[in-house]
Amino acid sequence: MTQIAQVSLRQVDKMFSRGGNPADTVHALGPIDLELRHGEFFAVVGPSGCGKSTLLELVAGLSTATRGEVAFEGKPIEGRIPDGVGVVFQEDASFPWLSVRDNIAFGLRRMKLPPEEKAKRIEKALAMMGLVPFAESYPSQLSGGMRQRVCIARTLVTEPRLILLDEPFGALDQQTRLLMGDEVLNLWRKTGATVFLITHALDEAAMLADRIGVMSARPGRLIDIVETGWPRDRDSRIVQEESFGAITARLWRSLREESMKSIGKAGTTI
Amino acid sequence: MRSPLLWRLLVLAGFIGLLEALCLGGVIKPLTMQPPHKIVTDLVKMLSSGSLNGAIAKTLGNALIAFIIAMILGVTSAIIIHRLRRVRDTLEPLFATYYAIPVFAFYPLLIILLGLGDAPQIFIGAMLGIVAVIVNTLNGLDRVPNVLLKTARVNQMGPVETALRVTLPCASPYILTGAKLAVAYSLIGIIGAEFIMSSGGMGYEISFAYNNFDNATMYPLILLILVVSITINMAIARWEKALMAKRGLR
Numbered sequence: 001m002t003q004i005a006q007v008s009l010r011q012v013d014k015m016f017s018r019g020g021n022p023a024d025t026v027h028a029l030g031p032i033d034l035e036l037r038h039g040e041f042f043a044v045v046g047p048s049g050c051g052k053s054t055l056l057e058l059v060a061g062l063s064t065a066t067r068g069e070v071a072f073e074g075k076p077i078e079g080r081i082p083d084g085v086g087v088v089f090q091e092d093a094s095f096p097w098l099s100v101r102d103n104i105a106f107g108l109r110r111m112k113l114p115p116e117e118k119a120k121r122i123e124k125a126l127a128m129m130g131l132v133p134f135a136e137s138y139p140s141q142l143s144g145g146m147r148q149r150v151c152i153a154r155t156l157v158t159e160p161r162l163i164l165l166d167e168p169f170g171a172l173d174q175q176t177r178l179l180m181g182d183e184v185l186n187l188w189r190k191t192g193a194t195v196f197l198i199t200h201a202l203d204e205a206a207m208l209a210d211r212i213g214v215m216s217a218r219p220g221r222l223i224d225i226v227e228t229g230w231p232r233d234r235d236s237r238i239v240q241e242e243s244f245g246a247i248t249a250r251l252w253r254s255l256r257e258e259s260m261k262s263i264g265k266a267g268t269t270i
Numbered sequence: 271m272r273s274p275l276l277w278r279l280l281v282l283a284g285f286i287g288l289l290e291a292l293c294l295g296g297v298i299k300p301l302t303m304q305p306p307h308k309i310v311t312d313l314v315k316m317l318s319s320g321s322l323n324g325a326i327a328k329t330l331g332n333a334l335i336a337f338i339i340a341m342i343l344g345v346t347s348a349i350i351i352h353r354l355r356r357v358r359d360t361l362e363p364l365f366a367t368y369y370a371i372p373v374f375a376f377y378p379l380l381i382i383l384l385g386l387g388d389a390p391q392i393f394i395g396a397m398l399g400i401v402a403v404i405v406n407t408l409n410g411l412d413r414v415p416n417v418l419l420k421t422a423r424v425n426q427m428g429p430v431e432t433a434l435r436v437t438l439p440c441a442s443p444y445i446l447t448g449a450k451l452a453v454a455y456s457l458i459g460i461i462g463a464e465f466i467m468s469s470g471g472m473g474y475e476i477s478f479a480y481n482n483f484d485n486a487t488m489y490p491l492i493l494l495i496l497v498v499s500i501t502i503n504m505a506i507a508r509w510e511k512a513l514m515a516k517r518g519l520r
Contacts, residue, residue: 062423087424091417096517097439106435110426140518 005035006162006194007059012068013219014054027219029054031068034213034222036162036194041185043197043205045251046215047259052198055220056166059196060087072162086155090167094139094150101126101135107154125153128187145176149183156187163188165197169204177201178236181208185235202255206247207238214254224254304485313490322475322491329460329472330498332388336395336456341449343396344403349433351404352411368401373459377466391468395459399452406448410441443519446510453502461495 013030017023029051036042046052057063058070061081072082086107094103104125108118126132129149139147148168155163165184169177185208188195199205205212206228214224228247230238238244286306292298293305304312316322351358373394380390414437422432438445464473472491479488 060424062420081424081426083426085424087420089417089420091415093415093417093421095418095436095439097442097513107425138516138518140516 006038006073007034007036007196008069008071009034009058010069010071012058012065012070014051014058014063015066029058029218029220030065032220032222036196039192039194040210041188041195041197041208042211042213043199043209044213044215045199045202045205045255046220047217047255048200050215050217050258051220052200052215053166055215056087056164056196056198059162060085060164062087084161085164086158086160086162087164087166088148088151088155088168090170092139092144092147092151094147094154096139099136099138100131100142100150100153103139103150104131104153104157107157111158121157121159125157128156128190129153129183145172145180148172148180152184152187156191159191160193162194162196163191165195165199167199168197170200177204178207178239182235184208189232202248202251203239203244206244206251207236212247212251214251215258217258223258224250226250226254301483301485304489308486309489309493312486313493316487316490317494322472322487325470325472325475326494328388328470329457329464332392332471333395333453333456333460336392336460337399337449337452339392339396340399340403340452340456344400344448344452345407345438345445347400348404348407348411349437352408353429358408365401365405373397374462374466377463381467391460391463391471394463395456398455398459402451402455403445403448406444406451407441410444411437413444414440443510443513443517446506446513450503450506450510453506454499457495457499 009032011030012032014028015025016028017025032055044052044055054063058065059072059077061072061077064078070077072085075082095106098106101122104122105118108121111118113121123132126135129152131146131149131153134142134146139150142150152168168184169180172180181204184195184197187193195208197205197208209228210230212226212228213222214226215221216223226247229243289298289303290305290307293300293303293308351361377390377394380393384390384393418436418440419432422436427435460471461473461476464471465477468474472495476488476491479485479491
């Protein structure tokens, strides 16, 4: 018996009309065919403006496909945010008027759970993200990395089956990114959720993902899918592995020409 | 940090001291103005005797109603206008010129429409405050980061829940700025209207006292209005400051 993919995209295209004029459209994405397996860590890399975030928004139900079908656990998404999906954005999405604890509790407000269960989940998320000493602090009192942890905790507390990460470490320094990467890997293992990561950093994708989708310049299509072959039990030390360099080199080979296209220098040598 | 406050208090004390000296020295005649200490004692007497409690309650009650109407209608209108680009483009230039309109000139018309009771005064008070609330709320709503709206959608929140739980709390420091102005405008509207055409309230009593050279009533009432307005304003400003500090903005 074949298992239904957790997320499937079939012949998905996304067009945007310029200035609201339907006659003047931009083909932003597609056609894309992709299946995410249950419990895998899938990363997407691509040149700037190739539609990586658009792809994530389609999967999150924040946007609808112009053509094709996006399904989560076999059911079409069609612009409705499905239950069981959590999203962490690149920008700081913590609510500045709420304490860390209340920010995390926010994710639970729709869930019909007994108060003890809610409290348990909040404590678990606080502990998992190392936020226990800051539970009563406000986001303005925390660093950028800590605020991002609050956003991840707010997503985790709902126990999503699919976690979408839109360049979540984009605003962080390299060392914090590596450490946050370790934390995400740890969470992925503990929760068993499927993770779909959008990133522009090849090393980040190579370190975190089981599979990496490489996107072309606009209109973004998947031009290569790289299997990293990493064991499930891994952390940032994997960057020392010999094959890590080979993976990033392959990603760059696939991406170089596309990146040149995205800055208008296709076919030239720099 | 405390020195600006100290300077402000010194300037105020100096001004009051100067007035006191000018009044006691006879430079300012008792018929024109009483010395500040006399104004304060008259106010205490007035409040303890309860002679003008009815007028004070009427004015402050109506100002409160006008303020609440300005806040509810102002915030609701701003949420709607913020979502409708065309409506906003049409109305925004009108907001900019709104305070050029002498609302009090419409008082006779308002009496015809709303009767002789308190309604026309409340209407003027509310109308004076509402645009300040709308403009400041719109300013706050413009500053809500898009990522918070996306977060609301990811959390499957509808427009009303998004407004109540995300956009309005996010815009609250700006809404409080509007509230500060609305308090002042509501009081101006109510007292101004009572001056023109009313048989009660602090504005009427000030006008009546003025016409009868009753400085023992007029100045304490003016002082009371100042104290009420400044106290409410300072309380809201403190709240606004606390909200901003919590967000690391001040």
